[in-house]
């Protein structure tokens with residue numbers, strides 16, 4: 357197990373003692389983005405200061421070095437998530453881009469009028485809107501798996517929603533507001549029995565738990581680098597190779613074609629290159645490799661154990677204030693969705709900010725969920741490897757005093 361306080365020595369945002377409102381920063385918005393360790397920053401700096409060249413574009417040593425690093429990153433990611441080959445790893449600009457890639461490159465060419473896509477009302481906009489658009493463009497229907505009263509998707513409800521028309525099921529492995537985790541392997545076996553494919557949004561899971569895509573048997577898995585200590589502007593789409601081969605790219609350009617001429621001949625390179633048109637975000641690929649190394653060294657089981665402990669601690673502390681409404685006390689992830697009693701979420705977050713505490717408030721891009729929760733907005737505290745119990749103590753103390761302060765402020 358690691359000591360989160362010691363880890364902070366690896367993170368410039370802590371070493372530089374960044375403050376908010378003149379107070380030491382309490383960063384509890386890791387579901388939104390995460391801090392980058394020096395190893396990630398330095399890897400990006402290496403590309404920009406001593407190894408700058410384009411990839412696949414030159415016959416000289418520097419270009420070769422960049423190509424080698426891109427390949428090494430792909431291999432490291434494949435190993436980390438137990439993909440069968442690095443050719444199943446597509447670099448994208450983030451989870452949103454990865455999910456759009458599947459919607460445009462797979463769904464648009466495989467769906468027809470009358471087919472069904474299944475999601476649920478808890479999904480992030482990035483795993484909702486691409487399917488809405490795919491359904492509109494193909495005449496397919498977007499259907500919603502009913503949630504339990506706590507907000508979970510169960511195997512029973514999934515099975516009840518499946519029909520012979522279901523072609524795609526797209527779900528978050530861990531949801532971004534309530535932090536519920538689905539049993540991917542069990543769901544995959546149900547979905548595959550109906551001949552449909554399973555697209556998993558891993559934005560809130562891949563950074564936090566050990567992933568084995570072969571065991572999970574999902575068909576696609578999408579996530580972002582910046583939520584796992586890596587840079588912004590880089591993400592990954594894992595896809596089973598045979599399915600990637602069935603996808604026609606929705607972005608064309610250099611680096612993805614085999615041949616083209618003015619008579620209209622146009623042939624594609626095999627995956628993953630066919631989805632990576634144009635110059636790739638190379639510094640970000642260097643950074644992502646360093647982030648994978650950093651997390652591998654910590655051990656994903658340790659990361660998960662740390663966050664589980666923090667989650668239990670946070671629930672206990674927030675409940676003890678008697679001043680918080682908790683929406684997901686029993687969810688698996690290191691995410692707490694709550695409101696301060698009688699206080700609008702955005703006012704609560706503004707008050708937390710005045711104490712140097714960064715929490716997300718609002719609808720968290722899951723706009724359909726609030727109707728389900730029966731509240732216009734929630735506050736979300738989300739944890740990561742460098743989060744300490746003292747951070748949570750600071751949050752609980754603020755929640756304890758939040759209502760008095762805000763009553764005085766607004767009356």
Ligand SMILES: Cc1ncc(COP(=O)(O)O)c(C=O)c1O
Nearest residue numbers: 450451452480482528532559580
């Ligand atoms: C569940 C989920 N899916 C997708 C995304 C989109 O990620 P990005 O904005 O990095 O593309 C997020 C971001 O918050 C998320 O939480």
